[in-house]
Amino acid sequence: MALLEVDKITTYRGSQKVLDSVSFSVEEKKIVGIIGPNGAGKTTIFDAISGFFKPGKGRISFERIEITHFPPHRIAKMGLGRTFQIPRPFKEQTVFENVLLGHLMSRPRLMDPDDVITETNIILEKLELSSKKETLAGELTLSEQRRLEIARALATNPKLLLLDEVAAGLSPAAIDRLVNLLKQLNSQGMTIVIIDHFLNLTIQLASNVIVLDNGRKIAEGRPDEVLNMRIVRDAYLG
Amino acid sequence: MKVITLTLHLHQRFFPKVLTVTGFILLLFLVPLLAIQSSFLLQVLSTSFLYAALSLSWNLLAYSGHISLGHAAFFGLGAYGSALFALNFDTDPFTSIWAGGLAGALLAAFSGILFARLRGAYFALATLALVEIPKMIADNWVSLTRGSLGLLNIPPFKLPLINANSNLTIYLVNLSSLTILLLVVALILNSRWGWALRALRQDEKVSMTIGINSNFYTLITISVSGFGAGICGAIFAHSIGIIEPGMVFSLHYSALPMVMALFGGRFSVIGPVVGSLVLTLLDQFVFQPIFPAGHQILYGLAIMITILFMPGGLMGLLGARKHGITGS
Amino acid sequence: MYLKLLISGLALGSFYAIIALGFSMIFGVTRVFNLAHGELLLAGGYVAYVACERFGLGFWPSVPISVLALTLLGVILYRVFRVIKEPLELNTIVFTFGLVIALQNLFLIFFSADYRILTTPEWSTTIEIFNVSFTRGQLTMFLTAFISVSALYFLLRHTFWGKALRATIQDREAAGLLGIDVEKNSILAFLGGIALVGLAGPFFASFHYIHPTGGIEATLIAIIVTIVAGVGHVRAIIWAGWGMGLLENLVTTMLGAAFREGVTSLVLIAILLYKPCGLADNQ
Ligand SMILES: Nc1ncnc2c1ncn2[C@@H]1O[C@H](COP(=O)(O)OP(=O)(O)OP(=O)(O)O)[C@@H](O)[C@H]1O
Ligand SMILES: [Mg+2]
Numbered sequence: 122m123a124l125l126e127v128d129k130i131t132t133y134r135g136s137q138k139v140l141d142s143v144s145f146s147v148e149e150k151k152i153v154g155i156i157g158p159n160g161a162g163k164t165t166i167f168d169a170i171s172g173f174f175k176p177g178k179g180r181i182s183f184e185r186i187e188i189t190h191f192p193p194h195r196i197a198k199m200g201l202g203r204t205f206q207i208p209r210p211f212k213e214q215t216v217f218e219n220v221l222l223g224h225l226m227s228r229p230r231l232m233d234p235d236d237v238i239t240e241t242n243i244i245l246e247k248l249e250l251s252s253k254k255e256t257l258a259g260e261l262t263l264s265e266q267r268r269l270e271i272a273r274a275l276a277t278n279p280k281l282l283l284l285d286e287v288a289a290g291l292s293p294a295a296i297d298r299l300v301n302l303l304k305q306l307n308s309q310g311m312t313i314v315i316i317d318h319f320l321n322l323t324i325q326l327a328s329n330v331i332v333l334d335n336g337r338k339i340a341e342g343r344p345d346e347v348l349n350m351r352i353v354r355d356a357y358l359g
Numbered sequence: 360m361k362v363i364t365l366t367l368h369l370h371q372r373f374f375p376k377v378l379t380v381t382g383f384i385l386l387l388f389l390v391p392l393l394a395i396q397s398s399f400l401l402q403v404l405s406t407s408f409l410y411a412a413l414s415l416s417w418n419l420l421a422y423s424g425h426i427s428l429g430h431a432a433f434f435g436l437g438a439y440g441s442a443l444f445a446l447n448f449d450t451d452p453f454t455s456i457w458a459g460g461l462a463g464a465l466l467a468a469f470s471g472i473l474f475a476r477l478r479g480a481y482f483a484l485a486t487l488a489l490v491e492i493p494k495m496i497a498d499n500w501v502s503l504t505r506g507s508l509g510l511l512n513i514p515p516f517k518l519p520l521i522n523a524n525s526n527l528t529i530y531l532v533n534l535s536s537l538t539i540l541l542l543v544v545a546l547i548l549n550s551r552w553g554w555a556l557r558a559l560r561q562d563e564k565v566s567m568t569i570g571i572n573s574n575f576y577t578l579i580t581i582s583v584s585g586f587g588a589g590i591c592g593a594i595f596a597h598s599i600g601i602i603e604p605g606m607v608f609s610l611h612y613s614a615l616p617m618v619m620a621l622f623g624g625r626f627s628v629i630g631p632v633v634g635s636l637v638l639t640l641l642d643q644f645v646f647q648p649i650f651p652a653g654h655q656i657l658y659g660l661a662i663m664i665t666i667l668f669m670p671g672g673l674m675g676l677l678g679a680r681k682h683g684i685t686g687s
Numbered sequence: 688m689y690l691k692l693l694i695s696g697l698a699l700g701s702f703y704a705i706i707a708l709g710f711s712m713i714f715g716v717t718r719v720f721n722l723a724h725g726e727l728l729l730a731g732g733y734v735a736y737v738a739c740e741r742f743g744l745g746f747w748p749s750v751p752i753s754v755l756a757l758t759l760l761g762v763i764l765y766r767v768f769r770v771i772k773e774p775l776e777l778n779t780i781v782f783t784f785g786l787v788i789a790l791q792n793l794f795l796i797f798f799s800a801d802y803r804i805l806t807t808p809e810w811s812t813t814i815e816i817f818n819v820s821f822t823r824g825q826l827t828m829f830l831t832a833f834i835s836v837s838a839l840y841f842l843l844r845h846t847f848w849g850k851a852l853r854a855t856i857q858d859r860e861a862a863g864l865l866g867i868d869v870e871k872n873s874i875l876a877f878l879g880g881i882a883l884v885g886l887a888g889p890f891f892a893s894f895h896y897i898h899p900t901g902g903i904e905a906t907l908i909a910i911i912v913t914i915v916a917g918v919g920h921v922r923a924i925i926w927a928g929w930g931m932g933l934l935e936n937l938v939t940t941m942l943g944a945a946f947r948e949g950v951t952s953l954v955l956i957a958i959l960l961y962k963p964c965g966l967a968d969n970q
Contacts, residue, residue: 171568192574193567203568211561213626222558225551227570277569426777428784473956476963480720480776485959487722488907488952495949610903614788617781652799653792662785666778667770 124149124281124312130169130179139165140176141336147281152303152313154323154344157333158356163316164206166333167283171203172196183281198227202279206286206316208266210273212259216250217241219258219269223276241276247302248272264291281312288321300325320348332356380629384538391527399643401526405598407639408533409591410615412540414623414631416587417616419544421625422553423580424560426479429486430588430616432470433463435607436493437589438596439504442513445597452516456593463589464582466493471581475574478563487613494608509603513596529598536594537632540587545628547583556580588616611655618658621665624674633673690819692936698825700932701832702894704925705887706905707912708839712880714966715856715918716873718775719768722783724884724909725902726790731757731888732805732897733798739805746807750889757885761878787902794899802896805889828890835886839879840921852876856919904948908935911955918966 123146132140140162147153155163168174170181172193180189188196211219220241245251248268253261258269267287274282288296303326307313317323323330323344330347332340334356340347347353391401417430441459445452474485497504504510518528547553555576558566563573592612596602616631623634638661646654669676710724721727734756735749744752771778810824821829843849854862855872863869891897891905912931916923931954938950 173564173567192572193564194570194572197568197570205565209562209565211558211565213561214557222554223569225554226558226566273569426781428780473960477959478963479774480780481959481963483777483780484910485956488955488959491949491952495946498945610787610900614784617784618788621781650792650796653794653796656789656792656796659785659787659789659792663782663789666782666785667767670772 123147124184125170125314126182127166127170128180128182130166130176130181132165132169132174132176134165139336140169142179143333143336143338144179145331145338145341147312147314149312150307150310151328152307152315152326154320154327154330155314155316155333156318156320156323156330159318160335161333161356162336163318163333164285167203167285167314167316170196170283171201197277200278200280201283202274202277202281203283204267204270204274204285204287206289208263208270210258210261210266210269212257214258215255216258216261216269216272217245217254220244220272220276223273227277244272244275247275249298264295267291275306279311281314282306283314283316285316286318287315288317289319296321320344324348380541384534384541387534388531391530398526401530403639403643405526405530405533406643407635408530408537409594410619410639411632411635412533412537412594413588413591413612414616414619414635415537415540415544416584416591418620418625418631419547419587420581420584421617421620422548422560423556423577424478424563425577425581426483426617427486427584427613428483428617429470429489429613430584431608431610431612432486432490432493433467433585433588434592434595434612435490435497435604435609436466437463437592438602438607439493439497439510439592440589441593442510442596442602443503445514446510446512452514452593452597456590456597459593459596460586460590463592464586467585467588468578468582470585471578475577490608490610490613494604497604497608504604507603507605509601509606510596511601513600513602515600516597532594532598536590540590541629541632543583543587548628552576552579614658614662618662620672622661622672624672624677626671627674630672630674637673692940693933694819694821695825696933696936697929698828698932699894699936700929701829701836701925702887702890702928703908703912703931704836704928705832705883707909707916707924707928708836708921709880709883709887710909711913711916711918711920711924712876712883714913716852716876717765717768718779719771719877720776720780720783722780722906723786723790723902725905725907726787726794727757727760727881727884727902728888728891728905729794729897729899729902730760730790731885732892733794733803733888734885735889735892736798736803736805736897740803746805746889746893749805750886753888754882754885757881757888758878761881764881765874765877791899791902798899800899802898803892804896805893807893810893824894828894831886831890835883836921836925843919843921848872848875853919904951907951907955911951911958914958914962914966 125147127143127145129142129144130140131138131142143166155166157163165174169176172188172191175190180187182188183196183199183201186199188199211222214222221237224237224241242251245254248271250265250268250272253265258266261269271284271287288299291299300322303313303322315322315327327344330342330344331338332347332353339356340350340353390404413430413434417427420427437459440462441452441455444450444458445455470486470489474482477485498506516528516532518531521528548556555566555571558569558571559573559576567573592607595607619634619638620631621634622638623632624630638657642654642657646657650656665672706724706728710721713719713721731753734753738744738749738752739746768779771782807824810822810827812823813820814823814826843853851862851867852872854865854867855869859869895901908931912924912927915927934954935947935951938947
């Protein structure tokens with residue numbers, strides 16, 4: 122069953138057409154990559170799915186419910202988590218509190234405080250942030266902030282996780298660890314969509330890749346297939 | 360309540376601070392025993408309690424990142440609402456102030472809905488302009504409000520065993536309201552609601568992606584803030600006995616809560632109270648004697664100094680962290 | 688009757704255009720949302736009042752004195768504004784709100800709460816041009832606004848400095864990359880904006896009674912006109928200023944002066960609801 126379905130969405134920023142009738146769907150428990158050159162419209166797709174940028178045309182469904190016009194917080198509560206390309210931590214809060222906020226706000230009812238604290242610690246452990254627990258998020262390095270983005274999104278316990286260029290600027294070793302983490306999450310049943318400009322993660326993880334150029338979907342398929350297509354090479358080089 | 364237990368888990372220093380604040384408030388209740396009933400000090404303290412309550416209300420909204428320059432609208436409507444209720448239905452002030460609070464809350468909710476798309480400086484501007492609307496109505500609906508002649512003979516508070524409307528009565532009423540409001544605000548800020556406000560203030564977009572309903576939280580927050588300001592206006596009306604539009608819908612009551620909250624420290628729960636105590640005492644005992652005409656220049660200077668040199672206010676200087684719990 | 692309304696409305700509107708132009712220049716280059724604009728206007732008025740009533744100078748000599756005094760004040764303000772941190776618009780609005788209170792109380796200390804006016808008896812004589820009668824005051828206001836606004840328009844459109852300035856307003860960073868001295872331009876534009884307020888001050892004090900708390904309405908009007916017209920659009924600012932002048936006049940005659948402030952506020956709210964991003968839309 123398709124968890125997420127994007128059906129012919131078209132959006133404008135000012136008079137510029139940023140997405141042009143883009144369709145794709147994401148099956149449950151899969152990892153899908155979205156790639157494309159700068160300005161292709163990748164982030165705009167995430168903004169549309171998470172409810173910030175209402176498409177002019179087309180529809181988006183999540184778990185078979187049309188969410189095109191739902192407000193962002195409602196979509197988030199349905200089980201959609203996302204990160205931002207440029208990390209946006211709550212700077213005045215500690216790392217621990219950032220993740221805690223994800224827990225507190227996404228649940229319909231309050232959980233036992235002990236459980237919240239335990240779960241928060243587990244997530245921090247997973248993203249290797251335990252040692253920074255009491256640091257203010259504004260004081261983290263870029264790579265730590267990237268991991269905090271993921272941690273906060275995970276804390277909302279999403280069914281579908283949208284990751285926007287989380288690997289950019291990470292060392293090869295860090296990328297390896299990230300790949301392992303995502304594999305693990307996926308094996309526990311989480312569906313993941315990755316925007317990946319440099320293709321670092323997609324090649325290793327994605328079962329399916331969507332290529333965007335200039336607001337249009339120009340190709341789709343298995344990573345090795347797609348990367349050998351002429352049209353894709355042209356888009357990246359030209 | 361569960362989140363409060365959580366707060367206790369997170370901040371072991373929380374509990375001693377609550378004790379200190381409680382002790383300080385109890386001490387304030389004892390002041391009248393030491394001072395003479397009619398003393399000037401008692402009056403000044405009463406005023407500072409009212410301002411503190413007003414600043415707390417203002418700051419609750421500011422916690423969400425919305426800076427209001429128009430709390431005089433809610434304050435004034437509370438004053439008029441309560442006075443008219445008491446005069447027309449012949450009720451006790453302790454009953455009518457709830458009507459005043461409700462009037463403030465309704466106007467606040469209305470403006471919350473109307474200004475839902477405005478942020479930052481533009482929200483501030485809209486609230487600044489808002490004050491003129493209830494003022495225009497109070498000025499011109501002469502059959503109800505007597506226009507610029509104002510309302511007279513607003514009934515005073517009466518407490519058992521104490522002379523009606525004596526300084527002592529007002530002192531006790533103001534201090535009790537402040538205590539209750541402080542408790543309410545502290546509970547809100549340490550609940551899930553308070554955490555939502557902290558998140559919204561820092562990054563609204565991200566807050567929404569973790570499931571925070573921005574419109575909902577802003578609306579309930581501005582309503583409670585307007586309710587508090589309305590109650591303050593109501594208390595003011597009954598302690599003064601006379602109100603007129605220019606007096607309650609004035610820039611003064613929009614500026615004061617902001618000045619005091621910012622100066623005391625807007626990121627801490629008790630910051631506004633500290634700011635009100637310090638500034639009112641400074642105003643009445645230092646500036647008033649030196650510049651009888653323009654003593655409120657103090658408030659202008661206080662805002663400017665705060666913005667330039669101490670964004671966290673006095674509590675910030677004392678080391679309160681911005682998220683506000685440790686300041687409680 | 689309507690013609691009279693039109694004329695006084697245009698005269699008032701020209702005055703609004705000058706103060707809005709000042710607001711717009713200050714905001715355009717420094718992002719300072721100056722809520723104390725009306726109080727600065729009052730300060731100019733009070734300076735002219737002192738020059739005229741205490742030192743016996745006439746109206747015209749008091750104008751350069753007011754301009755000079757405010758420009759000096761502007762130098763100090765510019766330095767102070769530079770220290771204010773992000774979020775700039777919100778912080779400056781709060782800061783200048785403090786400045787409003789401080790200035791109001793300074794006026795109270797020096798001038799008391801009395802209503803004062805610059806007496807310029809020769810201005811109430813009427814002149815007839817094409818069967819329409821103006822007071823000399825209206826004509827002077829109109830001409831002053833016309834001359835200063837045209838001068839500014841010429842400066843911005845047709846001189847190198849003006850082009851650099853407009854580039855600075857549109858995009859600070861890009862202007863810097865083009866080799867424009869952004870800092871120098873900023874301070875010049877800021878002082879120019881303040882000087883316009885200094886120019887308007889004496890007129891304000893000779894048309895209205897001035898009193899310490901009488902500045903806020905002028906501020907709101909300057910903001911309305913600037914938002915409607917967009918920052919730095921000189922011609923649009925004149926149109927919007929005239930529109931506001933006519934509206935105010937209409938409200939005063941039809942509803943009475945008691946409704947004027949209320950209507951100004953309603954207009955501001957309506958405009959903010961229509962343009963929720965206010966000045967940001969037009970950069
Ligand atoms: N806030 C905005 N206002 C106007 N145009 C925008 C805005 N954000 C993005 N755009 C434009 O929309 C188009 C798509 O942008 P988008 O951010 O979706 O691209 P992207 O594929 O994520 O690129 P990148 O690899 O740089 O992140 C670009 O042409 C960009 O210039
Ligand atoms: Mg992007």
